[in-house]
Amino acid sequence: MAAKPDGRPVDTSVLEGLLGYNARRASLAVIGHFLQDMAAFELRPVEFSVLTLIASNPGITARQLCQQLDVLPPNLVGLLNTLEQRALIRREPHPTDKRASALHVADGAQTLVQRAQAQALKSDETALAHLSADERATLMALLKKVYAPQQL
Secondary structure, rough: OOOOOOOEEEOOOHHHHOOHHHHHHHHHHHHHHHHHHHHHOOOOHHHHHHHHHHHHHEOOHHHHHHHHHOOOHHHHHHHHHHHHHHEEEEEEEEOOOOOOOEEOOOOHHHHHHHOOOOHHHHHHHOOOOOOOHHHHHHHHHHHHHHOOOHHH
């Protein structure tokens, strides 16, 4: 804990009473483990999220990805181009919407995605090792209530 020049602890009580402060501090702790673990796959968090959604939803469209991840379309276009250049995804004509592409994990990339997902689970385990199973379940439920209350 940080201390003032007079040796007394820094008063963080106002910040610690704010959701945003606590959410950001928790995010930094969790994402630190995640970034280390995803470095082996050369994946950033958003790339991992996009790949995971494509793997779990073959044929998903860019529009659906934007809606699910709350990403702006111009930001996603560059990301998809990068993933395609790395031979991690492929675009196919959408079966019902001629304006859209159906996105799929590229042949040969499925193993990388599965390994990255397994590593992400281990990363969570490391970050949350000090919480019980019940505390983890409660934390996940409460976080979802904050960012997606309409889905509950």
